[in-house]
Amino acid sequence: MLRKVGRDAFMDEMMERLSDGFRALGEGRLATSPARSGFVRESNGTGVLEWMPHHAPGDSATLKVVGYTPSNAATSALPTIIGTVSRYDDATGRLTALADAVVLTALRTGAASALASxxxxxxxxxxxxxxxxGAQAVSQLHALSRVFDIERVLVHDIDRDNADSFLIRSKFLGLDVRTAPPETIAAQADIICTATTTEVGAEPVFPDRDMLGHVHVNAIGADLPGKTELPxxxxxxxxxxxxxREQAVKEGECQRLAPEEIGPELATLIAEPERAEAARDTPTVFDSTGFALEDHIALDVLLGFAAQLGLGTAIEVEYHPSDALNPYPDEA
Incomplete structure (x- = not known):
């Protein structure tokens, strides 16, 4: 799909559809998703396995099951974030689609950060x-490049090989990308995206020192209670x-703030952008935990392109007996 549609067209469609969805949510025309649930895994270092549901009454339900495993790249040659997303018919409960969630998650997360920015x-x-x-950084920068006239990109990773390879992975954007220490990024960047696998209770990933008065930060790495990235x-x-909000106060940057210190949700700002206008010249933070409405919309985009291009494979996953009241086949 990415080859046939093109990376830019794919990202533009994702951003437009997410913007429409956030606006509908902010205007009360759409119900939000329940907070995700899951459990912590310790079998290959600390990670999580989570499930994220969204219900569109009268139409369908979407469920993403996603694994976050920071050690994957080093131990298994797998992405840090992997998973699948499935779609169910609301009238019958039938499974109607099953898709990869690696690319879907990266695209919708980058698109959401660009909308917040x-x-x-x-x-x-x-x-x-x-x-x-890592992988998230590619889609973060790609989405931002569709909104802003970027002149310079400063990148840092505690793994120097990752930082160096990012210059190659982001080459398709044609931007001036160079490595820099966190102190330089904090002091010079108008927009900062943090997408790290920092540990629970670790120090902030950049210092709160000499920052621009209008800096905007997209914080997307916090995904466990006690795990945060920002000062x-x-x-x-x-x-x-x-x-x-419900997710962010449990496992996002908002878990360290009192309720009165937390601003409006992104959906509200998309629906009422004038509420954020005065804040553009002050520090702002998008606390991105990722929720299932984003995955529901992203799967819609994926299925739309699949239908348009004639892609996808029909398979028999569910068993539908000839007699719906008898689970045993006649020949049993």
Whole structure:
């Protein structure tokens, strides 16, 4: 699909559809998703396995099961974030589609950050900083490049090989990408994206020092209770907008803030962008935990392109006996 449609067209469609979905949610025309659930795994280092449901009454339900395993790249040659997403008919409960969630998650997460940046960051933002240069960083920068006229990109990763390879992985964007220490990124970037696998209770991934007064941060790495990326001092002087408040107060940057210190959700700002206009010249943070409405919409985009291009494979997964009241075949 990416080859046939093109990376830019795919990302543009994802951003447009997510924007429509967030606006509908912010205007009360759409129900939000339940908070995700899951469990922590310790079999290959600390990781999680989570399930994220979204229900569109009268139409369908979408369920993403996603594994977050920071050690995957080093031990198994697998992405840090892997999973599948499935779609069920609301009238019958039948499974109607099953898709990979690796690319889907990367695309919708990057698209959501770009949408948040479009309402919170300065419109003349030119310098982007990326802290953490894994798979998520590629789609973060790609999506931002569709919204802002980026002149320079500063990247840092505690794994120097990852940072160096990012220069190659992001080459298709044609941007000036160079490595830099976190202190330089904090001081020079108009927009910062943090996408790290930092440990629970670890120090912030960049210092709260000499930062631009209008800096906007897309924080996407926090996904466990106690795991955060940003300096708490920055959070307390910034307008902090979560994607899903219930999730963010449990495992996002918002878990360190009092309720009155948390700003409106992204859906509200997409529906009422004037509420964020005055904040563009002040520090802002998008607390991105990722929620199932994003996956529901992303799967819609995926299925739309599949239908348009004639892609996908029909398979018999469910057993449908000739007699719906008898689970045993006649010949048993």
């Amino acid at each position: 479009s309402v919170l960051a300065r419109r003349d933002s030119r310098v982007v900083g990326l802290i953490g240069t 708490v001092e920055l959070l307390r002087r910034a307008l902090v907008c979560p994607d899903h």
